[in-house]
Amino acid sequence: MTTSFEQRLAGELEQFIRDGVYKRLNYLDSPQGPRVRMEGRGEVIILSSNNYLGLSNQPEVVAAGKAGLERWGAGTASVRFICGTYTVHRTLEAACARLVGTGASLSFVSAWNANEAVPATLLGEQDIVISDQLNHASIIDAARLAKSIAKCQTAVYRHADLADLEAKLIAARDRRTRMVITDGIFSMEGSIAPLPDLVELCRRHEAVLVVDDSHATGVLGQHGRGTAEHYGLVGEVDLITSTLGKALGGAAGGFVAASAAVCDYLTQRARPQLFSNALPPTVAASALASIEYLEAHPERVAMLRANASYFREQLHELGFKPLRGETPIIPVILGETSAAIRMSELLLAEGVFVTGFGFPVVPQGQARVRCQVSAAHTRDDLDQALAAFRKVGGQLGLI
Numbered sequence: 001m002t003t004s005f006e007q008r009l010a011g012e013l014e015q016f017i018r019d020g021v022y023k024r025l026n027y028l029d030s031p032q033g034p035r036v037r038m039e040g041r042g043e044v045i046i047l048s049s050n051n052y053l054g055l056s057n058q059p060e061v062v063a064a065g066k067a068g069l070e071r072w073g074a075g076t077a078s079v080r081f082i083c084g085t086y087t088v089h090r091t092l093e094a095a096c097a098r099l100v101g102t103g104a105s106l107s108f109v110s111a112w113n114a115n116e117a118v119p120a121t122l123l124g125e126q127d128i129v130i131s132d133q134l135n136h137a138s139i140i141d142a143a144r145l146a147k148s149i150a151k152c153q154t155a156v157y158r159h160a161d162l163a164d165l166e167a168k169l170i171a172a173r174d175r176r177t178r179m180v181i182t183d184g185i186f187s188m189e190g191s192i193a194p195l196p197d198l199v200e201l202c203r204r205h206e207a208v209l210v211v212d213d214s215h216a217t218g219v220l221g222q223h224g225r226g227t228a229e230h231y232g233l234v235g236e237v238d239l240i241t242s243t244l245g246k247a248l249g250g251a252a253g254g255f256v257a258a259s260a261a262v263c264d265y266l267t268q269r270a271r272p273q274l275f276s277n278a279l280p281p282t283v284a285a286s287a288l289a290s291i292e293y294l295e296a297h298p299e300r301v302a303m304l305r306a307n308a309s310y311f312r313e314q315l316h317e318l319g320f321k322p323l324r325g326e327t328p329i330i331p332v333i334l335g336e337t338s339a340a341i342r343m344s345e346l347l348l349a350e351g352v353f354v355t356g357f358g359f360p361v362v363p364q365g366q367a368r369v370r371c372q373v374s375a376a377h378t379r380d381d382l383d384q385a386l387a388a389f390r391k392v393g394g395q396l397g398l399i
């Protein structure tokens with residue numbers, strides 16, 4: 001029997017379809033890689049994955065996951081402090097801290113959870129969290145959660161606007177702790193946070209700086225150590241949150257990297273730690289192998305950078321207007337949402353998987369297809385994708 005509750009949801013789903021915002025899932029029948037097998041489509045070149053270093057199907061990473069499953073079984077079957085934790089978690093956490101350059105780290109089942117843990121656990125009624133306007137949804141929700149459960153104040157500063165941030169810091173000078181949170185790389189723009197200025201400003205105002213490096217870990221800096229390495233500021237950021245679900249193997253998981261005291265405090269008090277299972281050991285083992293692979297193969301980061309700049313330049317040559325930048329996130333602005341969705345459908349028909357994003361995910365009139373290249377793409381993959389862009393761009397009268 002259909003309830004009025006289900007009828008309401010069904011009505012809203014129909015409206016999503018009418019508004020052109022309904023998401024259809026594409027099923028893959030192969031590991032993530034530069035080319036994947038998509039149900040009903042055959043082989044497609046994937047330009048919409050966060051598998052930046054191509055490690056999700058790296059033999060060493062897969063083997064480590066299998067060995068982890070054999071050695072530790074499927075999981076903890078409870079919360080870490082109640083049931084025991086695995087030695088692989090400790091080794092992984094040491095590796096995360098070593099990679100990003102902090103004294104310690106603590107793993108979570110996702111970066112979403114890691115972000116939610118930070119302000120809600122570390123702040124209280126006398127404090128404030130100040131967040132960049134374009135921060136990831138998990139940070140936005142983390143601030144809302146902190147306001148609700150820790151009763152701290154919240155504020156938002158205009159995107160990457162240091163003057164606006166400073167005004168907010170001055171207005172909050174009576175707060176016991178001022179916490180500033182920014183993405184390292186902004187995922188819809190592919191732009192990098194102005195970290196040197198943020199570090200200087202936070203020092204001057206005695207604020208705690210938190211950088212979510214989910215898109216930057218394994219991507220920025222000569223050794224893939226993230227936004228801090230990119231700017232020569234390793235060791236200068238108070239807290240770094242990041243994911244294991246993108247460049248570092250792509251399975252799942254996240255971490256907070258900070259001082260030993262901050263990580264210990266989160267171990268004691270963070271609700272996603274205290275009331276939820278740990279990262280499955282197979283995932284911890286494959287993430288650990290990804291970090292070790294990255295440390296031994298910095299040339300992967302250089303390949304990623306070379307592929308990103310090649311693809312960006314070639315799109316320009318074709319007459320598109322990708323946003324300028326240095327990261328492997330390359331958005332091509334198209335204007336209307338319908339144009340972005342149409343373009344992504346036509347590209348998929350040509351065997352290239354790129355997602356279109358429209359309002360409200362991005363501002364009105366700035367709908368885009370967002371290309372993400374990987375170190376694993378060959379020149380052939382990229383050239384074939386560019387040929388599809390040329391054809392589709394011509395069909396749509398964009399170039």
Ligand SMILES: Cc1ncc(COP(=O)(O)O)c(C=O)c1O
Pocket residue numbers: 109110111112113115136138183187212214215242243244245252253254
């Ligand atoms: C900036 C940023 N933070 C956090 C997350 C969440 O990562 P996870 O999938 O590990 O929860 C994402 C994922 O899209 C992200 O882009």
